[in-house]
Structures are given as C-alpha cells and as structure tokens.
Amino acid sequence: MTKEQANRTQQEASENPDLMIENQVCFSLYSAANAIIRAYRPMLKSLDLTYPQYLVMIVLWQYDGINVKALGNKLHLDSGTLTPLLKRLESKQLLSRVRGEKDERVREIYLTEQGQKLKAQAEKVPNQMLCKSKLPIDELLTLKTGCDKIYENLEEGE
Amino acid sequence: MTKEQANRTQQEASENPDLMIENQVCFSLYSAANAIIRAYRPMLKSLDLTYPQYLVMIVLWQYDGINVKALGNKLHLDSGTLTPLLKRLESKQLLSRVRGEKDERVREIYLTEQGQKLKAQAEKVPNQMLCKSKLPIDELLTLKTGCDKIYENLEEGE
DNA sequence: CACAATTTAATTGTGATCAATTATATATCG
DNA sequence: CGATATATAATTGATCACAATTAAATTGTG
Numbered sequence: 495m496t497k498e499q500a501n502r503t504q505q506e507a508s509e510n511p512d513l514m515i516e517n518q519v520c521f522s523l524y525s526a527a528n529a530i531i532r533a534y535r536p537m538l539k540s541l542d543l544t545y546p547q548y549l550v551m552i553v554l555w556q557y558d559g560i561n562v563k564a565l566g567n568k569l570h571l572d573s574g575t576l577t578p579l580l581k582r583l584e585s586k587q588l589l590s591r592v593r594g595e596k597d598e599r600v601r602e603i604y605l606t607e608q609g610q611k612l613k614a615q616a617e618k619v620p621n622q623m624l625c626k627s628k629l630p631i632d633e634l635l636t637l638k639t640g641c642d643k644i645y646e647n648l649e650e651g652e
Numbered sequence: 653m654t655k656e657q658a659n660r661t662q663q664e665a666s667e668n669p670d671l672m673i674e675n676q677v678c679f680s681l682y683s684a685a686n687a688i689i690r691a692y693r694p695m696l697k698s699l700d701l702t703y704p705q706y707l708v709m710i711v712l713w714q715y716d717g718i719n720v721k722a723l724g725n726k727l728h729l730d731s732g733t734l735t736p737l738l739k740r741l742e743s744k745q746l747l748s749r750v751r752g753e754k755d756e757r758v759r760e761i762y763l764t765e766q767g768q769k770l771k772a773q774a775e776k777v778p779n780q781m782l783c784k785s786k787l788p789i790d791e792l793l794t795l796k797t798g799c800d801k802i803y804e805n806l807e808e809g810e
Numbered sequence: 811c812a813c814a815a816t817t818t819a820a821t822t823g824t825g826a827t828c829a830a831t832t833a834t835a836t837a838t839c840g
Numbered sequence: 841c842g843a844t845a846t847a848t849a850a851t852t853g854a855t856c857a858c859a860a861t862t863a864a865a866t867t868g869t870g
Contacts, residue, residue: 523684642684
C-alpha cells in the first residue's frame with residue numbers, strides 16, 4: 495500500500511466533522527483577525543504604528559489623560575500588554591505616562607502635541623480598511639454584532 | 653470600517669465616529685479572537701496544548717505526514733510561526749519532524765502514538781466551546797461566513 | 811553539464827498577549 | 841494607630857505572529 499493510499503484510508507476513517515479545521519467558527523474568526531492585522535500593517539506603516547498601538551491612540555484621541563486601568567477596560571487588554579506598548583509609544587514621543595497626583599498608583603496617559611497631530615493622518619484609515627474589506631455595510635454590521643455577542647458570552651462567565 | 657452613528661448627540665459630538673473604538677468592526681473581531689483564545693485555554697489545559705498547537709494537531713489528525721508548507725497553507729501561518737511551534741510539540745513527544753526522502757528541503761510531520769491518542773481527549777472540545785459561546789448554530793454559521801468572506805477579500809489582493 | 815532561479819525551512823528580531831508574580835500606594839478595620 | 845486587605849502598575853516568562861533574511865536543496869535553462 496502506498497503512502498497516499500494509507501493517508502486516504504486514515505482520512506476517511508477519521509471523519510469527525512467537528513474536529514475539521516474547515517468547519518470551525520473559531521478558526522475562521524482567528525484567521526480573519528490575523529488577516530485584519532496584516533491588512534492594517536501597510537496602512538499604518540506611514541503612521542509608524544502597529545494595530546494595537548493604533549487602537550491605543552484611537553482611545554487617547556477621545557479620552558486624553560485616561561489611566562492604564564480604564565484604557566485596559568476599553569481595549570480588553572491588561573497591564574502586561576499595555577505597559578510595554580505604552581512605553582514604545584512614549585519613546586516615539588506620542589504620549590507621556592504621568593503618575594496620578596491624587597493617587598500615585600495610577601498612571602495617566604497624556605498625548606503629546608505630536609500624538610495629537612497624528613490623528614489627522616489616521617482619519618483616512620477607517621475608510622481605507624472599509625474598501626479593503628470589500629463587504630457591504632450591512633454585512634459588516636452583522637459581523638460586528640456576532641463578534642460582540644460572542645465576546646460578551648465568553649467573557650461574562652468569569 | 654465603522655458603523656455610522658445615527659444620533660451623535662453625546663458629549664463628543666465633534667468627534668469623528670469612524671475613529672471611535674465602539675464603532676469599529678475590526679476591533680470587535682480582534683477582541684472576539686482574543687476572547688476565544690482565552691476561552692480555549694482552560695479547556696486545552698488538560699491536553700497541555702495552546703490554541704495554535706491544538707489547530708496543528710487537528711490538521712495532523714486528518715493529514716498525518718503533511719509537510720510544513722502544506723500545513724501553513726491550511727492554517728494560514730508561515731514557517732516563522734510553525735517551526736518553533738512544531739519543535740515544542742515534538743519536545744512533548746506528540747509528533748516527529750522528518751526530512752523528506754525524495755526532497756530533502758521539506759519536513760514531513762508525523763504523529764507519534766501519543767499524538768494519535770490525544771485525539772480521543774480532543775473530541776469533546778468542540779462541543780464544550782459551542783456551549784461556552786452560548787450562540788445558536790445559525791448565528792455561528794452566519795458569523796463564520798462573514799469571517800471567511802473578509803478573510804478572502806483581505807488576502808486575495810495580498 | 812554548469813549555473814542561475816526557485817522552493818522549502820529555519821533563523822532572527824520586533825512586538826503582542828497573557829498568566830503569575832511583585833512592588834507600591836491606598837483603603838479598611840480592629 | 842497599626843495590621844491587614846485591596847487596588848494599580850510593572851515585571852517576568854512563555855508563546856505566538858510575522859517581516860526579513862539566510863541556508864540548503866531542487867529545478868530550469870543555456
């Protein structure tokens with residue numbers, strides 16, 4: 495029996511559709527998320543930002559002075575991820591990390607002038623991404639609703 | 653890629669809604685993917701696998717002897733990710749990495765007996781995840797279709 | 811056949827994610 | 841007041857994702 499025949503026999507004998515990669519919602523979601531981060535890379539190149547850094551900047555453009563804990567709540571990330579990321583953005587002169595006056599445990603994150611200015615360049619990114627996705631708005635909205643639901647359901651149990 | 657906010661009467665009426673985190677489909681997808689990997693962690697703990705390692709094993713249970721390139725095509729990952737990951741699975745005695753006889757460039761990945769046995773324990777994981785998601789099948793299917801579409805659209809122009 | 815182009819993996823370096831732990835500041839309570 | 845508990849960030853260690861590069865084997869072409 496050839497190796498090919500052996501493989502085919504094994505494949506046929508082992509059909510549990512739930513364990514096949516092609517049938518897994520989670521794998522589709524995981525691959526799509528990776529693809530999205532890859533797709534953002536060239537667009538964010540000119541801003542010298544990674545996708546998670548771009549997310550942090552988006553929050554800061556709206557909530558300048560926010561602290562690490564609140565930022566983590568908005569982005570669903572913890573200080574283990576955010577602290578080094580914020581230090582990288584600080585070293586790029588986009589923000590400063592200031593100890594809270596009232597409570598010295600907290601770090602408040604303030605945009606520099608350079609960080610504020612970057613917003614103008616970022617304004618065009620969402621529409622570029624919309625075009626790249628090649629999906630109609632209603633499908634994107636359905637997708638967003640599904641992602642938000644599964645996120646809520648997975649997180650609420652802890 | 654955002655949801656246009658119908659009424660923007662909140663305090664930030666002057667903000668650009670496209671740049672708000674709450675309106676971004678990509679952020680929802682990114683957060684959901686992170687949440688999924690977190691949700692798998694306790695379930696895969698007893699198998700001593702991470703989520704990407706679990707994905708590799710799923711492919712191997714179906715295509716034992718597959719090479720790194722073909723594995724990467726199935727999982728949408730490259731050798732920079734797979735090589736160290738496969739070495740970790742090899743050190744756990746779940747597989748062996750064999751040079752191709754006919755073509756010595758390729759590495760063929762073969763399950764060990766231990767790696768084959770692990771499948772029995774993994775069989776129950778998909779259903780556990782289904783329960784955790786708390787979503788009806790039709791919504792999961794819709795979600796999967798959307799993810800597959802956006803993946804294809806983003807990758808095709810690569 | 812020789813040699814350039816291509817293919818396949820591995821390697822290197824940067825950054826992100828997260829669990830677990832640590833350090834410090836603040837709050838609570840006996 | 842002082843001891844304990846809680847809250848906030850930072851740190852550490854493991855893993856993953858990926859661009860860029862390197863190494864080696866194979867293929868293609870003159």
